[in-house]
Amino acid sequence: MHSIDLLPNEGIIAQFDGVGCESPDFKGFERGELTLTNMSLVFTYTQIKMFGKDIDHTFSWALRDIKVVNGKPQLIVDKGESHQCDVLLCKGKIELRMGSHADLSKLVNGINKEITGSDEDVVGAPKTFISGIASMLTGATKEMAEAFTMSGLTKPAGAKKVSRACLGCGAALHGTEGTSVICEYCGRTEQLEYNTGNSGA
Numbered sequence: 442m443h444s445i446d447l448l449p450n451e452g453i454i455a456q457f458d459g460v461g462c463e464s465p466d467f468k469g470f471e472r473g474e475l476t477l478t479n480m481s482l483v484f485t486y487t488q489i490k491m492f493g494k495d496i497d498h499t500f501s502w503a504l505r506d507i508k509v510v511n512g513k514p515q516l517i518v519d520k521g522e523s524h525q526c527d528v529l530l531c532k533g534k535i536e537l538r539m540g541s542h543a544d545l546s547k548l549v550n551g552i553n554k555e556i557t558g559s560d561e562d563v564v565g566a567p568k569t570f571i572s573g574i575a576s577m578l579t580g581a582t583k584e585m586a587e588a589f590t591m592s593g594l595t596k597p598a599g600a601k602k603v604s605r606a607c608l609g610c611g612a613a614l615h616g617t618e619g620t621s622v623i624c625e626y627c628g629r630t631e632q633l634e635y636n637t638g639n640s641g642a
Contacts (some may be wrong), residue, residue: 443474443497443499445485445499453478454555457548458474460473460538460539460544462484462536464484465533471484476538476568477548477551479504481502481503482535483499483501484535485499497577501529502553507528507556509556511576514557517554519639522544525545545627550562602616605633609627609630610624618631618634619633
């Protein structure tokens, strides 16, 4: 990794190698190293010269220059396989292509935490084939429950809505006390109990 100059009160949060970046600050698309600090995003790449010495280029964007709307930094995350994030600045945007979903998640959640102070993850675990099936089953279960409710079979009075974290991956689970739900991220089946939060799997 290239060394970068930090301000006295600036610290490195995360560094990523092999990041693709496109910005109005330089021509075209470049691949290099991205560093997230508590104050800025720093992108460094090396321009390879056929004759002569290679040239290192460093570009920095202050986190305070990232556009914030309703308290949320404007980070457009591609939910496909490209692991891309567009960072909308007050003037322009930076397009970043990360090497993996884990890197994308670490970057976006890190920026969100530095700007908002919130530990809440904006990007979670990637959806997989199994989590897709689990999501479909959850939808089918809801449709069945609605069908039975419409035919006169209702939930017992006093059933409480319960929310808690999945024991498999930490994702939020919501439902009615005493029912089983399938986590849409990891596919784990959980029994929702109001007081104990015990798992049914």
